[in-house]
Amino acid sequence: QLAGQRVKTFNISFAEDAYSEARYARYIAEMHQTDHHEIQLSPAHFLEHLPAALESMDHPSGDGPNTWMVSKATKEAGIDMALSGLGGDELFAGYAIFPRMARLRKMQALWELPIPLRKLAGKTLVSLRPGVASAKMASLLSMSRYDFDNAYVQSRQVLSDKQIAGLLTQPLPPGHLPVEWLQEQGWEGSDQHLLSRVSAAEMETYMQNVLLRDSDQMSMAHALELRVPFMDHQLIEYVLSLPDSIKYPSTPKKLLVDSLPDLLPSYIVNRPKMGFVFPWEHWLRNELHSYADERLKMLDKNESFRKGEILKLWGAFLKGDPRVTFSRIWPLVVLAEWINS
Template identity: 50%
Template sequence: MYKLKNKNISGEKIAEVLSKPIVNFEYSYPVSRQVLDDALVKGISKSTHLPFNSVYKIIRLQAIEGKNLRFSKYSVAEMETYMQNVLLRDADQMSMAVALEVRVPFLDFELVQYVLGLNDKFKYPSTPKKLLTDSLGDLLPREIIDRPKMGFTFPWEHWLKNELKSFCEEKIISFGKREYINAEVVNALWSRFLNGDKKITWSRLWHIIVLENWLSENGIE
């Protein structure tokens, strides 16, 4: 019997990984960042075929070019996807909201190239961000190094169920009326979310709602 070290990994994501032709990094990383798994997307879209995952192509290209260091592959995958599309966008929006100009010196090209070339043995974390904190020595106080992670957290679940509920329901209904969308599946997701099903996170519904809003705003049928 095996136990999961990461309790945030859902059974659905594990099943998705195990359904792939090979259980390796190229196939498993894209699943780790998916909001909607392939089976659910097929159910929502009435489709039996999905476009090939472009994140897989990015990671696979590294392997072909001989960039096989495990941690470096993960870093490149994060930089090409989640960091660009979420972290940098969020940092820019949050900083601009208070007229603060943010710089990202750790993304300096030469520094990134150097760190990606370092052997994995230097990166195994006995402490969070070990390579970074070790390089700074006594310049960084322990209270900063040991401080719990602070992220961008907002009460989205509460908003979707309260202040934004009517807006969300309008978009869910509108989305379900599209000829290529399975309204029954979408409505079931919304109902399960409202009834407190922990397997249906707010982000799953929000992606659908934002997509429908974008389609409507741009007059796309």
């Protein structure tokens, strides 16, 4: 409306429909009459451009290639500056971590039970419902007491401290564990602002150290200027000051959705949330299997890793172990390629 011309919009689509938001992007594009560009990405196309994407990094990241691909297509369409929605989930409670932390706070009485009893409950949960969520809950129940920093980090870590220690030949030096870094931030807030505390943790960790860094590097690799309007400091200060009841009365990003009543139809608002994730689960077991297998075997020979542990994790993923998802594997593949290059 402000531009006075058709805005260009971009979306990456996949043949694997479960991972593709193409139909939703088309719906919004038609509704607002944008000049829409749909980028169809296949595993073969991805592999063709992956070396160039990794070459653009000064820090290995499993998320980086996603942004590199869409930045490339945007620049090739003649765009020099683009807007990103990065920060919307972190600020307006869009991630699953927000209601999860709220539930954990309501369950604090559990940590008054004896540790042996809590550990037994955790083991029972894992045996009845094996998977990442159960394993994390069991780990939380084994904490000596409940505290926000440890609960948040354990809920958000891809690999637990124990798993990391099991992969490495040398322990991480003091100050390198996520919980140690988070505790140094010293966020203070009332019980009304738990979600703001989660927002602050998200912005100080995953968003700052991964998403913003990747977005900057991957867009500038194509001389594309990327702008993140949700990161306006006045907007952040205002939203963080609001109580939880306004930001998340029952559904995620309620405050943001209500501010755009005529722009977002219910078809879009009420659909299941999807992140900007490639079909890694399928690709790593099929088209990317050989590529990943070769690099993980190479990483397994690196002196920083315990012999056989990387391949054990890879094997568990290929066998369908619900505790080992693509997010445990793909970053290791990227790390191997980054070290090699």
